[in-house]
Amino acid sequence: MATIKEIAQLAQTSTATVSYVLSNKPARISEKTRQRILKIAADLDYQPNALVHALRSKISYAIAVLVPSLKSGFFPEIIAGIDDEVSGSGFQLMICQHSNSPERLKKEIQLLRSRRVDGLIVMPSGGLQGEAKYFSELRRKRVKLVLVEQNQPDIPFVISNNDTGAKQVIDHLFELGHREIGYVGHRDRRLESYCRAMRERGIPVRESHFLIFDEHGPGVEDYSAFLGPKPRFTALAATRDEFLFPLYDYCLAAKLAIPDRLSMVGYANFREGKILSPKLTSVDQNPGEIGREAGRIALDLILERIPQKSHQITLDPKLVVRESTGPAPGTR
Numbered sequence: 001m002a003t004i005k006e007i008a009q010l011a012q013t014s015t016a017t018v019s020y021v022l023s024n025k026p027a028r029i030s031e032k033t034r035q036r037i038l039k040i041a042a043d044l045d046y047q048p049n050a051l052v053h054a055l056r057s058k059i060s061y062a063i064a065v066l067v068p069s070l071k072s073g074f075f076p077e078i079i080a081g082i083d084d085e086v087s088g089s090g091f092q093l094m095i096c097q098h099s100n101s102p103e104r105l106k107k108e109i110q111l112l113r114s115r116r117v118d119g120l121i122v123m124p125s126g127g128l129q130g131e132a133k134y135f136s137e138l139r140r141k142r143v144k145l146v147l148v149e150q151n152q153p154d155i156p157f158v159i160s161n162n163d164t165g166a167k168q169v170i171d172h173l174f175e176l177g178h179r180e181i182g183y184v185g186h187r188d189r190r191l192e193s194y195c196r197a198m199r200e201r202g203i204p205v206r207e208s209h210f211l212i213f214d215e216h217g218p219g220v221e222d223y224s225a226f227l228g229p230k231p232r233f234t235a236l237a238a239t240r241d242e243f244l245f246p247l248y249d250y251c252l253a254a255k256l257a258i259p260d261r262l263s264m265v266g267y268a269n270f271r272e273g274k275i276l277s278p279k280l281t282s283v284d285q286n287p288g289e290i291g292r293e294a295g296r297i298a299l300d301l302i303l304e305r306i307p308q309k310s311h312q313i314t315l316d317p318k319l320v321v322r323e324s325t326g327p328a329p330g331t332r
Helices: 005-010 015-022 029-045 050-057 074-089 102-114 131-140 162-175 189-200 220-227 244-253 286-303
Strands: 062-067 091-097 117-124 143-149 159-160 181-185 210-212 236-237 263-267 283-284 312-315 318-320
Touching: 005 015, 005 029, 015 029, 029 159, 062 074, 062 102, 062 286, 074 091, 074 263, 074 286, 091 102, 102 117, 102 131, 117 286, 131 143, 143 286, 159 162, 159 286, 162 189, 162 236, 162 263, 162 283, 162 318, 181 189, 220 244
Parallel strands: 062 091, 062 117, 117 143, 143 159, 159 312, 181 210, 181 236, 236 263, 263 283
Antiparallel strands: 283 318
16 A cells, blocks of 8 residues: 655655645645645555544544434435435444434443544434433533434434424324324324324324334234224324334234225335335325435534534425325215
8 A cells, every 4th residue: 555655755755745735735835746746646546544534633534323223214214315415525424223222322322432433413212311411411522413303402403393294194184084093103202293283173182092102113912902893093193104014914804994994194104105005195204305414414513614504404294195094984
């Protein structure tokens, strides 16, 4: 591998001059000398030592992204959006999965900080007591931190507007005549948004219509007890698409026709929902755009750029109507 000393010898100049040219630092060097050095470096396929450069510049050109899961179609699309934004600036991503474990999330962050990554883009677990306080402490320690899908007033974030998405879902079901609506998912902000939208439409919010579970999701036996042979509701909304996928098999076995007997609406618009039969109606959060915005904010923080846009972004999702929703029974 070529060295600065070898380039200096061939260019008949000092190593300091070569270093200034290759690091693009301002110096009184003639354009002829600069071009000679650059040509020799290119001919020798010179590759700078990334570790030495990182120590000198105090930038490692690494951004860590922490996600709950790499299996879900939503999070990999966010990661792809982040990479689209940061790769052109020479940054690489380190991907970590915390599996919705608050303890693992904290351990991963501690390890990544010890490795001197330049910034963190975090999709939180949602289960850490005092999580907001923990993130605020990181911010006070000058950690370059961006939150995704969690808003916190003192920290940069990119979120999809749950209220807008939930309202689109409930408005769609209301217009189809549904007045008894169930829910499958976590007891979280999205459920709160669904409940608000239902109250605005005068739809009763019934706890008995909710199947609430932890991060591991429900099993077949949970669905069986929840739905029974004759569900108490005519439509079902979910916090994520994947929680509805097992219901397709259950409804087929129980002879509950979708959407004739039970309409279903997902959230996140996973690719898998588009190949189900019937195709799943879902809320598209535009994860690619979420990722690109998060990447832009991270670069602003790391490179100390003057921001051209806000560092607290709320994007509006869009309901994609397919085949899994239809008129409520008795309204056709």
